[in-house]
Amino acid sequence: MHRIVIVGGGAGGLELATRLSNRFGLRKRQGERNVCVTLVDRHPAHVWKPLLHKVAAGSMSPASHELSYAAQARWHGFDFHQGELVGLSRSSKQVMLGAVHDDQGVELLPQRALDYDTLVVAIGSTTQYFGVEGAASHAIALDSVAQAERFRRRFIEACRRAGGARGSENGALAPRMQVVIVGAGATGVELSAELRDAACELSQYGLHDLDPTHDVGIVVIEAGPRILPALPERVARATVERLGQLGVTLMVGESVAQVLPGCVLTRSGQRIRADLTVWSAGVTAPPVLSLLDGLNVNRRGQLVVRDTLQSETDDDVFALGDCAACEWPGKSGGVPPRAQAAHQQAAFMVEALTCRVEGKTLPQFKYRDFGSLVSLSRFGAVGNLVAGSGEGMYVAGWVARGLYASLERMHVAALYGIRRMAIDTLANRLRRSTSPRIKLH
Ligand SMILES: Cc1cc2nc3c(=O)[nH]c(=O)nc-3n(C[C@H](O)[C@H](O)[C@H](O)COP(=O)(O)OP(=O)(O)OC[C@H]3O[C@@H](n4cnc5c(N)ncnc54)[C@H](O)[C@@H]3O)c2cc1C
Numbered sequence: 001m002h003r004i005v006i007v008g009g010g011a012g013g014l015e016l017a018t019r020l021s022n023r024f025g026l027r028k029r030q031g032e033r034n035v036c037v038t039l040v041d042r043h044p045a046h047v048w049k050p051l052l053h054k055v056a057a058g059s060m061s062p063a064s065h066e067l068s069y070a071a072q073a074r075w076h077g078f079d080f081h082q083g084e085l086v087g088l089s090r091s092s093k094q095v096m097l098g099a100v101h102d103d104q105g106v107e108l109l110p111q112r113a114l115d116y117d118t119l120v121v122a123i124g125s126t127t128q129y130f131g132v133e134g135a136a137s138h139a140i141a142l143d144s145v146a147q148a149e150r151f152r153r154r155f156i157e158a159c160r161r162a163g164g165a166r167g168s169e170n171g172a173l174a175p176r177m178q179v180v181i182v183g184a185g186a187t188g189v190e191l192s193a194e195l196r197d198a199a200c201e202l203s204q205y206g207l208h209d210l211d212p213t214h215d216v217g218i219v220v221i222e223a224g225p226r227i228l229p230a231l232p233e234r235v236a237r238a239t240v241e242r243l244g245q246l247g248v249t250l251m252v253g254e255s256v257a258q259v260l261p262g263c264v265l266t267r268s269g270q271r272i273r274a275d276l277t278v279w280s281a282g283v284t285a286p287p288v289l290s291l292l293d294g295l296n297v298n299r300r301g302q303l304v305v306r307d308t309l310q311s312e313t314d315d316d317v318f319a320l321g322d323c324a325a326c327e328w329p330g331k332s333g334g335v336p337p338r339a340q341a342a343h344q345q346a347a348f349m350v351e352a353l354t355c356r357v358e359g360k361t362l363p364q365f366k367y368r369d370f371g372s373l374v375s376l377s378r379f380g381a382v383g384n385l386v387a388g389s390g391e392g393m394y395v396a397g398w399v400a401r402g403l404y405a406s407l408e409r410m411h412v413a414a415l416y417g418i419r420r421m422a423i424d425t426l427a428n429r430l431r432r433s434t435s436p437r438i439k440l441h
Pocket residue numbers: 007008009010011012013040041042043048049050051052053083084085086122123124125142143186187286288320321322323337338339340341342373
């Protein structure tokens with residue numbers, strides 16, 4: 001029996017566990033199987049991370065998009081263990097999982113060790129605060145559903161509070177409440193458009209009596225010379241224009257020096273009102289990766305892997321997704337931390353692990369960039385599509401919106417199969433026709 005343990009059930013890890021189980025027929029071949037697949041995650045359910053800004057704005061309910069790991073495990077024949085990766089012993093080939101506690105801190109599951117023959121680390125990334133004072137304590141990051149939900153509740157509360165305090169603020173032109181988003185990458189930009197939509201929608205349902213455009217300030221601060229630094233300039237220009245129409249204030253070339261309750265201080269000395277601050281200025285590797293029994297990590301703390309996605313240090317350990325430092329020949333910085341990279345690596349890993357189990361030579365991973373899309377809520381989408389080695393083609397309007405929506409549907413199809421994905425799409429449409437577009441409580 002070859003034991004494959006996958007730690008991290010995110011965009012890459014859950015697709016891998018599902019596809020591997022399908023490949024080896026684990027659901028059908030009870031008793032006569034020669035492979036067993038175990039998935040580990042610190043949470044009990046999966047939500048695709050690129051949707052978290054929608055959860056934060058309330059335009060997507062996690063309840064209708066989450067997938068229970070236990071259910072997926074049962075349907076596909078793999079095992080699921082809830083727990084957080086806290087250590088590794090390469091000599092005894094064991095991963096250590098921390099104890100699981102309930103809301104009151106009572107232990108539900110003790111600390112455990114799991115044996116593996118092949119280990120795949122897919123624990124993603126975490127928010128990078130760059131040592132900015134007050135950022136970790138006073139700004140909200142979007143790393144998990146819990147954080148996104150916390151932000152959503154606070155946004156509604158801040159709108160309601162500001163509506164009640166109407167007229168008490170100085171200056172008739174100043175917004176009554178203001179959200180500051182630090183970082184104008186895709187997450188920050190997409191969130192700003194979603195929040196403008198949410199402010200309008202909440203006003204229509206009477207949850208606040210603010211003017212949703214003028215009284216709700218949305219400021220995006222970017223340290224670099226332009227927004228969307230990872231995307232082509234044309235996409236950034238189109239986005240700037242659209243955000244301007246939505247009344248989103250962009251401050252580029254401005255670094256945040258400190259985050260305080262109620263305001264943000266910039267390095268140029270500006271004090272910006274912030275009833276809520278969101279930190280989306282970058283990601284870094286989870287610190288636990290540096291504690292994994294001497295596995296090589298790079299400057300950013302990611303596990304360094306070869307083109308087979310095996311750790312540079314240990315042939316039995318693989319890594320994929322945001323937590324892996326994988327070279328992208330001809331490009332500096334390696335394969336980017338994106339869902340499409342995690343998806344491609346998961347598909348590759350199914351082939352690689354099949355070869356490994358069958359004792360064949362492992363293939364080599366080659367990342368292919370298909371471009372990027374930025375969704376501006378119901379106000380549109382822009383992006384560029386790459387086919388081959390060219391610069392890519394600019395897309396906007398309904399084409400970009402359709403393509404953006406299809407990315408999430410592709411992930412759902414990888415987990416559910418095409419037929420169930422179609423049913424899920426229909427169910428979501430029906431649900432949307434009987435409930436408000438924005439979660440109101
Ligand atoms: C708001 C937002 C919007 C984004 N939009 C896009 C987009 O439009 N397009 C795009 O390509 N990318 C986007 N991204 C990036 C994309 O989400 C990531 O690149 C992708 O999810 C990485 O996949 P992964 O499998 O490596 O990690 P993840 O999907 O982050 O999954 C990691 C999993 O590991 C689990 N985990 C973490 N630590 C531990 C531990 N110690 N022990 C056990 N389990 C652990 C987590 O619970 C999680 O389930 C976005 C990210 C965010 C936050």
